Amino acid sequence: MRWAAPGASAMQLALVLPLLLAVGGPLRLGAALEPISVGIAIGAASALTGYLSSPRFYCAFVECCPQEQDRPNATALKLSLDEKLFGQHLAKEVILKAITGFVNNPNPKKPLTLSLHGWAGTGKNFVSQIVAENIHRAGLKSKYVHLFLATLHFPHDHQVQLYKDQLQKWIRGNVTACARSVFIFDEMDKLHPGLIDAIKPFLDYYEQIDGISYRRAIFIFLSNAGGDLITKVTLDFWKSGRAREEIQLKDLEPVLSIGVFNNKNSGLWHSSLIDRNLIDYFVPFLPLEYKHVKMCIRAEIKSRGNSVDESVVQKVADEMTFFPKDVRIYSDKGCKTVQTKVDFF
Structure with a gap:
């Protein structure tokens, strides 16, 4: 006897068949089947097939784009920051509040855009990795997390216009596939001036662009630019006998935004992203003691x-x-x- 639920896949049938045998007993060629037993078996099999074809079951084995109910765990995010990030009280506070507030906002007006600044080895890459893992289980290996390296992906001055076109197509296609895509731009201080302005429309306060909403995406910029400014403020606090934990975001954020806007080697030189206030937070990473x-x-x-x-x-x-x-x-x-x-x- 052959039986299969309408539309059942081979994998689903393989899982359902043992249930049929358990409920109805062994199936023998030409044997009469009791209507009640068959009815129970088919009902159970249909229920199981429905579960197997549900998104929750499917996404247990294949990576899916997070849905509205799949919100990151703020406690887990805080724990990761505490365990992996040292000496960065400002970055911890800003990242935790920014990510938690954004993902719990049912109607964000724009994508979340973070610009992380500080010298090498202070924890910027760690933070981008932690954020990626908090939004997508596979972290940086997720197909919904996209890492761009300036020297690798945008190496040539004479191809800036080509890079702009490619970047817009890449972001458009990936946000279409997953609204909660994460885009990380590393080595911003090595990026050609003006290139990053190509993504300005996606960071602005538009409800949709050509039928696509970018409001749930996250953009993270990593840069060594501004490291000297951050160090000067931190050293001034030390010289005046004040603890580094007394440094507040207001002591550094205005200095950073102006500094990188006027720095030709920042990747944000005279950028419309700063001019239009599209970067939500300039996050300073202090020098490590x-x-x-x-x-x-x-x-x-x-x-x-x-x-x-x-x-x-x-x-x-x-x-x-x-x-x-x-x-x-x-x-x-x-x-x-x-x-x-x-x-x-």
């Missing part, structure tokens, strides 16, 4: 499944270089070389 570098070293050792040996932590930290030379407060590479130095020891 000796104690923060030691936190990075401990985290790296733990990530390898090893117990922390404080003598090794001390040796690795002493191999790092700090500035200003006379007082040696801040690491000039942040935690950038911690991994290789742990390898050495």
